[in-house]
Amino acid sequence: MNASEDFDTIPQDQPGTAEPDFEEKPKRQPPKTQARQKNDPAGNPFTFWRGMQTTLAVAFVVATLFTLWTPGSLVESSLEARMAQALQSASSDLPAIAEATAESAISPLPSNIGIVAGHYGYDSGAVCSNGATEAELNLEIATLVQKKLTDLGYTVDLLEEFDDRLEGYRASMLLSIHLDSCQYINDQATGFKVAAALSDQNAAASQKLTSCISEQYGETTGLAYHAGSVTDDMTYYHAFSEIDGRTPAAIIEAGFLNMDYRFITEDTERIADGIVAGLLCFLNN
């Protein structure tokens, strides 16, 4: 029942009995096969050999094409395309990979300067009894620093504490400006401190930046360096691990909001001048 129905659905071919006939015939020598091909073009042996030929031919062509294209020219041309896009470098005698690697390693950092106004856009930071917040004072100092550097012809990015731009941030330097506690700690809780970012790539430059700021800021403001109170919050400052590893970076606690409050709020220009002097020391060395 099933067999006859199946054959009925095949309109173009031989009667249903033809196929079983071929299958049952035992002899498979080439002459017989050729004879069958003539008699029965749609038969299995013909299809099998044609299929084999076609498959082998296609396989040969594909193999040839892969041999011609794959190892060298495909890889090379895609790298060249990427180079052209990324580096806009039209001609080179060096191998593509070496060129691309060397280019990314030596590409200079941009000349802009990043200034983070501590806590800005995130929280208040320290809050004093009169309602003054560290965040607003940090922003006031950072804005003054930005203005002074802009007046000198520099491009300054004024950044929030958790600014989106910090991820992979590239600049000639990054400085985050903070102020210390409003609480009375002891009579020695006065002055400033600076900590450097210590990634493998920027450690030396960040140390140099830190030295410049420490020296110039102390000289300009007359504030003492508050040795021994650099905290993990400074050393492991979050932005240090977000920025491009080559951007020199440091964080300053520019004064204590308790004992240095009047100086910070009444002589803010000098605070900013001290920071600018430190940044210029780094830039000009």
Ligand SMILES: [Zn+2]
């Ligand atoms: Zn802070």
